[in-house]
Amino acid sequence: VRSDYNQxxxxxxQANLVDGLEQAIVIEPExxxxxxxxxxxxxxxxxVIWGFSETSLDMxxxxxxxxxxxxxxxxxxxxxxxxxxxxxxxxxNSLGLSxxxxxxxxxxxxxxxxxxxxxxxSGELAVIIAGADMMNGTPVxxxxxxxxxxxxxxxxxxxxxxxxxxxxxxVDFPPSLLEMIDEEKRxxxxxxxRLDPRDAYNRKSAHTxxxxxxxxxxxxxxxxxxxxxxxxxxxRSYE
Amino acid sequence: VRSDYNQxxxxxxQANLVDGLEQAIVIEPExxxxxxxxxxxxxxxxxVIWGFSETSLDMxxxxxxxxxxxxxxxxxxxxxxxxxxxxxxxxxNSLGLSxxxxxxxxxxxxxxxxxxxxxxxSGELAVIIAGADMMNGTPVxxxxxxxxxxxxxxxxxxxxxxxxxxxxxxVDFPPSLLEMIDEEKRxxxxxxxRLDPRDAYNRKSAHTxxxxxxxxxxxxxxxxxxxxxxxxxxxRSYE
Numbered sequence: 373v374r375s376d377y378n379q380x381x382x383x384x385x386q387a388n389l390v391d392g393l394e395q396a397i398v399i400e401p402e403x404x405x406x407x408x409x410x411x412x413x414x415x416x417x418x419x420v421i422w423g424f425s426e427t428s429l430d431m432x433x434x435x436x437x438x439x440x441x442x443x444x445x446x447x448x449x450x451x452x453x454x455x456x457x458x459x460x461x462x463x464x465n466s467l468g469l470s471x472x473x474x475x476x477x478x479x480x481x482x483x484x485x486x487x488x489x490x491x492x493x494s495g496e497l498a499v500i501i502a503g504a505d506m507m508n509g510t511p512v513x514x515x516x517x518x519x520x521x522x523x524x525x526x527x528x529x530x531x532x533x534x535x536x537x538x539x540x541x542x543v544d545f546p547p548s549l550l551e552m553i554d555e556e557k558r559x560x561x562x563x564x565x566r567l568d569p570r571d572a573y574n575r576k577s578a579h580t581x582x583x584x585x586x587x588x589x590x591x592x593x594x595x596x597x598x599x600x601x602x603x604x605x606x607x608r609s610y611e
Numbered sequence: 612v613r614s615d616y617n618q619x620x621x622x623x624x625q626a627n628l629v630d631g632l633e634q635a636i637v638i639e640p641e642x643x644x645x646x647x648x649x650x651x652x653x654x655x656x657x658x659v660i661w662g663f664s665e666t667s668l669d670m671x672x673x674x675x676x677x678x679x680x681x682x683x684x685x686x687x688x689x690x691x692x693x694x695x696x697x698x699x700x701x702x703x704n705s706l707g708l709s710x711x712x713x714x715x716x717x718x719x720x721x722x723x724x725x726x727x728x729x730x731x732x733s734g735e736l737a738v739i740i741a742g743a744d745m746m747n748g749t750p751v752x753x754x755x756x757x758x759x760x761x762x763x764x765x766x767x768x769x770x771x772x773x774x775x776x777x778x779x780x781x782v783d784f785p786p787s788l789l790e791m792i793d794e795e796k797r798x799x800x801x802x803x804x805r806l807d808p809r810d811a812y813n814r815k816s817a818h819t820x821x822x823x824x825x826x827x828x829x830x831x832x833x834x835x836x837x838x839x840x841x842x843x844x845x846x847r848s849y850e
Binding site: 407410412414421458463513515518522525533534 | 646754758759
């Protein structure tokens with residue numbers, strides 16, 4: 373996956389919360405066969421099965437190990453739930469599952485119709501999606517169509533997530549700083565900030581946090597319900 | 612997974628179509644920690660990520676390979692779609708994804724409350740589910756809670772599956788043969804037969820098919836829209 377999220381910090385805790393940003397599932401060369409994507413744009417959503425890579429987990433070896441319980445951010449970080457009752461990365465098999473919108477298929481950056489074009493292609497073949505909660509560079513193992521007939525249960529009980537403390541922050545983004553951000557990425561960035569990128573159990577007032585987003589380093593503080601962006605630095609190192 | 616489906620033949624092509632049968636996700640000994648399941652019974656559904664094992668694919672090596680297109684049973688088997696637009700097993704990574712009801716957690720066959728009991732257990736720990744489309748013995752890699760907030764899109768476009776030719780068969784099950792089946796498994800078996808276990812592109816009239824279901828071998832014919840069970844043989848060989 374190619375995405376604007378360069379680090380675990382700041383990634384929305386659920387897919388589909390930030391719909392404004394697009395990401396790309398780049399198909400490996402040996403699988404760049406247009407036939408394999410025939411029919412996929414007839415679906416609104418796809419499932420992506422991916423791997424929590426080492427870089428998306430904390431580097432501390434103690435934390436990368438499987439843990440029977442985790443502290444879900446939605447419970448404020450002070451209550452423990454079984455890892456299999458959550459989507460935490462610290463699980464026996466570090467598989468991630470995301471439900472994302474499918475926007476289009478691109479060949480070398482140009483839209484292509486997988487129902488018309490056939491066979492192997494030599495250019496970069498990518499499925500463009502939106503709403504993903506995957507870090508840049510995340511390995512994707514499989515994609516599958518979303519079928520409402522079998523996959524949608526709007527009235528399903530949602531366990532502890534029904535007691536969710538998720539709330540949105542007010543984002544104070546000074547116009548002079550916002551202008552430094554690519555226009556098409558502003559909404560996605562603001563939505564990401566509104567969701568509060570901080571760990572639920574490590575929230576400090578008057579502390580400057582740094583969020584690596586696309587080619588920017590966003591510096592911010594949170595006081596009460598307001599997140600204030602204090603600086604934007606353009607990163608070049610990762611290019 | 613422990614299930615009544617002993618072979619690929621006869622497994623419903625979508626999870627949740629046969630709700631009457633229960634299956635068991637048996638937790639491997641090293642993960643038999645009740646804490647890891649805390650909170651899971653507060654959900655109605657879970658996601659199961661599993662592997663299409665060799666035995667669930669055709670034995671013919673030519674078929675086990677990845678194929679860019681497949682013939683979805685829902686299209687009557689005479690139209691090809693891209694493998695990533697389907698949930699076919701013949702995909703680069705043979706991962707399966709099923710949405711199943713969670714019924715309860717059992718320790719050595721007795722219901723146990725994972726929110727009360729703590730720590731490692733020595734008995735057989737299993738998550739009892741219903742509606743699974745997995746073969747007996749299928750390896751399970753991960754389970755995750757179903758969250759309607761992010762996972763449910765009842766109005767999503769469903770691509771080629773909207774043109775589905777799925778239909779139900781009438782099932783003629785002579786009472787003398789039905790009596791041979793465990794009472795609690797009868798509904799599940801009949802639902803399985805109603806969905807037509809035959810390959811979409813290999814349907815013969817006046818041909819006797821055999822379906823291995825639980826400890827039974829079910830012999831049947833299909834003529835028009837009616838499936839007639841002609842014999843039930845009790846299998847012992849797999850025990």
